[in-house]
Amino acid sequence: METVGESDGVLLRRSVTGDRRAFGLLFDRHSRAVTRYAWALVSDRMDVQEIVQDTFVTAWAKAGSVTIAESSALPWLLVTCRNHALNLRRKKATHRTEALPEGLADVAANEDHALAARRVKWVLAEIEALDDLDRRICALCLIEGRSYAEAAALVGASVGAVSKRLERARTRLRTAVGNHDQ
Template sequence: MTTETDEAIVRGMASGDRGALARAFDRYAATLTRYAWALVDDRQDVEEIVQDAFLTLWQRAATLELPADTMLPWLLVVCRNHAFNAGRKRTKHRADELPETLPAPEDHSEARERLRWVRDEIAALPELDRRICEMCLLDGRSYADAAAALGLSVGAVTQRVSRNRRRLRKVVMQDEH
């Protein structure tokens, strides 16, 4: 059994294959959703950010090159940009100004470099918090699974995830300024 490569999926989207977009969504939506939750607290914002990231992928498929054979770093940067734009939009609407938008990354190396902070921040957490973030935010395990694996209560895991999301969100905002 061979698995379709991300490059083949992107080529399919570039030729108008909506099924390719569905396959990209099936492959990466859960990861982008977990990542978006680390950036925003509102379910509607998370859904919009993820949808906007896949719309951007669809629109950019014809010019997108994947030197690392995966679209995930590019999608994560796009997701982060949409989350940042959503935050700026709320702030600027209060001031009755139009929001600016951040461009999608032009190449994979830019995406990888711009996501460097995620790995650095998670690696800098105390060991228990790092393990919880890796399990729940990166690997997609449930809070109950993480709690059982680490010998903690679900409430303790929930509290630590929430605290680390706020920490990561603060770092995102500082990184952008």
């Protein structure tokens, strides 16, 4: 069966029946455009590859229900690509942590523990003022480097609750840093 001159809609319908050649042709037609668009959305090569792969895996999985504009699947593929990029951005934001201010990270390495504790006493006081659950979450995520999902499982809370509690704790600590520096 010749598929070269067929529309994207026909190729998608053939993909539903397991026609890999038809889906391969659809991929060949649009993968460069989807890849260029992914590069416009993210700057990491691995992220681009992941987004493009996810876009075409979604197209394969949803080939039977995809509604395309006119005869091209490209607009649908680009919207799907954008959605995967936004999902990846949200996923990375959930697991991102902020770096310590310059010099603060070196305190423990260059000074004895007692002196380091005195220098950051105001930070420790703010951490101690947090309720037990917030202190536990801060310890798990900020000190031990665990993911929000791991911390949520350990403290018996949702990932959203862990995220909100850390956001409030970070705001409180930033305020303390700002007040201490004045």
